[in-house]
Amino acid sequence: MPQKPDTTEIAIVGAGPAGVAAAVTAARAGASVTVLDEYARPGGQYYKQPAHADGGPTYPNSLASNIEQGRELLEGLSHPGIDLQCNTLVWNISADELVLDLCGPAGARALQAQCIILCAGATERVMPFPGWTLPGVIMAGASQLMLKAHGILPGKRFLLAGTGPLLQITAIQLLEAGAQIAALVELRSRTEFLRSAASLWRYRDKLGQGFANLQKLLQARVPIKFGHTIARALGENEVSGAVIMRVDGDGRPIPGSETTLKVDTICLNYGFTPATELPRIAGCEQYFDQDYATYATSTNDNLETSITGILAAGETRGMGGAEVAVIEGQLAGSVAAQQLGFSPPIDQNELFDKRLQARAVAATLGKMFQLKPGLCALVTDDVPVCRCEEVSAGEVRTAIRNGVVQLNQLKPWTRAGMGSCQGRICGDILRQIVASETGLPLQDIQPFTARAPVKPVPLEVVGGPVADTGTLTWEDHVGGYGVART
């Protein structure tokens, strides 16, 4: 099975804002670049393009401009120095030889690079509550993807719940697409919201955008419920309603404050956490990002990680948003090209400055919209915390009472994190619950150990062809590997 790996000068993992910016910058400097992305099309989630070409202009306003921005960035991928490989999952990384293990249309194979830039993006952060596994409860970003990629409204009457600016932006996009919005439920009280807005005074354009969004929602008479949380999703086999509650300063729901809303779709977002599986498998040092209360990949100012030859840009390096991702992508692409002896036609000092400023805004936003520990009160003992293995909060709490304080210990005890999503959804939630039960700071609770394969792949991909199971073939129509069995 071990074939000689393919080679490239710079391998970039992820074709979102950071990865694309890095690829274009490095290619323009003269480097040969291979961009690997798990999805069928480049753009990541933020710059997801319509599934049918040229659908952009008929989209409602706010979506059209996002799609157009993305299209401009993605045009750069046509550079002859860039080899874009979509439908390709990078499922392992070896730091010693800078080799990536891939699973994609060209087969299970390995790619060796002189330099690797990790731009793996982020995951939406959610908190569980009774009924959160019902069809119709979705992540806010998932509703945006339905709109952007497919022009489909994922419901009719919506509740948006969580904290932060994404909820408002999503609400506007849903409204423009013709949705009814029963309410937008923001964890922060009106006072906290205004006080934190004041901390953005230095960044007037961001502040302006924020207020313009709020104004749009108020004009459309969307009820914005500050200092509230979703408390329960109602319905048998799908969502038919929701209960919201007022919260105290810690985010703890106040008994007696329940209001029931008739909705068919609930969109959740409490910010994001960085995707760090590959850098952690590679052994790249991680740091605790206090502003976003999550671990992320450490780098120096040149975006080099602790492992020689591996750089990280965008969310993998720490939550920052698309603007930061593009700047860091350019910087990482330029640094990587320089390491290989090319002279990038780009002013790195200017990028350093832009990056510092954009990171400062991101840090302020992160501090403004952190999760609140009182939300754990909604995760009653009967609520499944690990959705894959249906491990209840009660089972998790029993384990904690028996002395478990780390996620890796919870895993064998409860099976939490052992399902198909490999802890990507429950990992952050479990850390919140352990912290709330034990009083330990979040920083002291380590994430699940990252292991290859980072996402499920057929056994044959990991171990080579298995006898008597037929041949592993790329199934174009399902975008995955299949083994023809007779």
Place this chain on the structure above:
Amino acid sequence: MKAQRISKIERATPVTIIVNGQEIQAHAGESIAAALLAAGQRQISQNNKSSAARGYFCGMGMCFECVATVDGIPNVRTCITEVAPGCIVDTSS
């Protein structure tokens, strides 16, 4: 029907897919999950342990809640897999 295709948006060639034996209209480039939602089907899978209904959740191939059997291949993530004319989707197991 709760989910709907936004009428103003141009769409690619219509294609027919077969979901649990029934024909469903979709458009080229759409994900299977998108086609299912637009056809009014919100439950896409059921939890292995409790058999509870599950559906489209993260939208980006991360949570594995929208997996179905597609052309005989199990555990296909319908949110990141595009429809192909005549593809056979089974969401019952």
